[in-house]
Amino acid sequence: DIDDCNGVTCQNGGNCVDGIDSYTCDCAVGFEGTHCETNIDDCNGVTCQNGGNCVDGIDSYTCDCAVGFEGTHCETNIDDCNGVTCQNGGNCVDGIDSYTCDCAVGFEGTHCETNIDDCNGVTCQNGGNCVDGIDSYTCDCAVGFEGTHCETNIDDCNGVTCQNGGNCVDGIDSYTCDCAVGFEGTHCETNIDDCNGVTCQNGGNCVDGIDSYTCDCAVGFEGTHCETNIDDCNGVTCQNGGNCVDGIDSYTCDCAVGFEGTHCETNIEDCNGVTCQNGGNCVDGIDSYTCDCAVGFEGTHCETSKFLDTTFSTWQEDCNGVTCQNGGNCVDGIDSYTCDCAVGFEGTHCETNIDDCNGVTCQNGGNCVDGIDSYTCDCAVGFEGTHCETNIDDCNGVTCQNGGNCVDGIDSYTCDCAVGFEGTHCETNIDDCNGVTCQNGGNCVDGIDSYTCDCAVGFEGTHCETNIDDCNGVTCENGGNCVDGIDSYTCDCAVGFEGTHCETNIDDCNGVTCENGGNCVDGIDSYTCDCAVGFEGTHCETNDCNGVTCQNGGNCVDGIDSYTCDCAVGFEGTHCETNDCNRVTCQNGGNCVDGIDSYTCDCAVGFEGTHCE
Secondary structure (H helix, E strand, C coil): CCCCCCCCCCCCCCEEEECCCCEEEECCCCEECCCCCEECCCCCCCCCCCCCEEEECCCCEEEECCCCEECCCCCEECCCCCCCCCCCCCEEEECCCCEEEECCCCEECCCCCEECCCCCCCCCCCCCEEEECCCCEEEECCCCEECCCCCEECCCCCCCCCCCCCEEEECCCCEEEECCCCEECCCCCEECCCCCCCCCCCCCEEEECCCCEEEECCCCEECCCCCEECCCCCCCCCCCCCEEEECCCCEEEECCCCEECCCCCEECCCCCCCCCCCCCEEEECCCCEEEECCCCEECCCCCEECCCCCCCCCCCCCCCCCCCCCCCEEEECCCCEEEECCCCEECCCCCEECCCCCCCCCCCCCEEEECCCCEEEECCCCEECCCCCEECCCCCCCCCCCCCEEEECCCCEEEECCCCEECCCCCEECCCCCCCCCCCCCEEEECCCCEEEECCCCEECCCCCEECCCCCCCCCCCCCEEEECCCCEEEECCCCEECCCCCEECCCCCCCCCCCCCEEEECCCCEEEECCCCEECCCCCEECCCCCCCCCCCEEEECCCCEEEECCCCCECCCCCECCCCCCCCCCCCEEEECCCCEEEECCCCCCCCCCC
């Protein structure tokens, strides 16, 4: 057989195989062509992922990867987070030839090294200072203020009771009680001494009231300061030309000559001590008297006889056997007698008590009682005086307390009490709490003609009927609603937020695991997993090999949004479905038998050689 290989060069280490009037070059692995002049393109069917370029070798290939990738097929994103520390709880997120730090809430910077200044743009009112926190701020308020931004003046009146009708006025870290007129003191507890500097004249005593005083005057005086002597002559009549002279709680009648008595009602008895002789009778006049002489006598005292009786040698004694009653004296006359009656009696024998009540009027229901040469008025209860003309001052010696005034009655008195007091002597502060209900646990505090409700914490109003709006001045952040309580409030936060003022986004990542290197990113009432390249799903649990079958013992290798089958030796193709007999021709009717990373040609009878050539 002619050696057809004579003069033939199989390149690249190929061996010439003589045939029948032909030859073939049995090429070294990685080459093909008639003379093995062609390097087999091992990149054929190969995909270098993520922008990599396939570089053909000899019976091999390499993927020249884009920056940031590595691996046989550039399927692996280089972990740029290796050796990187994200501070303050930040998580490193691998990129392509880069990394970023996913910072915890409240931090920023390449490595989360900077606490974000949450005070930027914040104004703390009323002298407060902003204090930066982590994803938050607080206002350090000046004394007397509170609230998220120190916008609220603390109610220093809370729990304070201003007594006696005073009103509490809130200040800054202080309060004052605006007292009702007449009171003073921190809590209006002191009744101002309105008697300070006041002089009640003529022995009067000053009685302190509420924003007032009264002078309790000595008997006989009146007026604001007891400066006026009461005119006791008012309503008094001095009879027979007498003049009334006012005294202190009394009067006297300065009587005209010839009169006497309390009201000059009595003609002075000028006959008192006078003897009219010879049976004469003394007749009283006004500041004078005359003797009414018996017949036959004359003279001032009837001492002179008008004639001499020569008929008789002796006088007849006419008084023999005569009795003048009631202390009267018998006066012998000439053939007669007269009874010289004691004062107050009259009649032939002085048998009649003169009615001294004749012409007398006892006032105000009094009754005249006849005496002997006198009368007395038996006064109705509550009156006094010669003619019962004076209403007895029942207020004498009476003190009406707490600014009350005594009002004289008839045999009685009443105290006209200042507003807010009662009792016989105004000694009792009227219980203005009687019938009052202070709601919601409040206590009624009695004042003077007033009351206040000392409210339980959290309530206000005249009767503690109003729940104080503790939401006033409160801001619930992030869409929260303030719900008023009793001396408290709560913020009803929108879904996804919590905290006193809903200032905190709930960490929905708490307890969540993002698989395969994924990082949990907190949202508002939600979270997302920021998956590493090549993974997806709620928790990054899914890779590209799911559902893929690599044939003939191949293994699926997950890539970045792709996969490759790492084929067993002797197989290739997307799913390792291709064996070594592909691209092989067994000549002269031979059949290719695939092996592991090899093949053999099963030659027809009469032929042999690698390719049955």
